Amino acid sequence: MILEQAILYIKQGESKTFEKTFGEARKIISSMKGFIKLDLLKCVEEIDKYLLLVSWETIEDHEIGFRQSSEYQEWKRLLHHFYDPFPIVEHYKSVF
Known part of the structure; x- marks a missing residue:
């Protein structure tokens, strides 16, 4: 499992x-x-700040399957104009 993390x-x-x-x-991403x-x-401390955590089976499911899909274009259209600055997305995997 891969955990995608972004501070929005x-x-x-x-x-x-x-x-x-x-x-x-x-609904799109799920x-x-x-x-x-x-x-x-x-x-809690900053009113316009969020933490997004998304679990994926593989990093390819996120970076290729989702980000290169037509569905991602709709995701982008709906959400990307809210961000300032644009978030840095990182991926994590369990050590143990």
């Missing part, structure tokens, strides 16, 4: 709209091959 900084004042839109976008689960966490 949302443009000031757009968090409520982002959360609603993310609810729509979640339908993709290799998707296991997703968690979107809201920061």
Whole structure:
């Protein structure tokens, strides 16, 4: 299993709209091959900051299967305009 992690900084004042839109976008990613689960966490200390965690079967499921799909274009259209700056996405695997 691979864990995708991204810290999302949302443009000031757009968090409520982002959360609603993310609810729509979640349907897209959860339908993709290799998707296991997703968690979107809201920061307690910073109102417009979120932590996105997505579990994938393989890194290829995320980077090729999802990111190179037509579904990703819709994900991008729905969400990418909320980010400032654009998030850095990293992948992790269990050590033990």
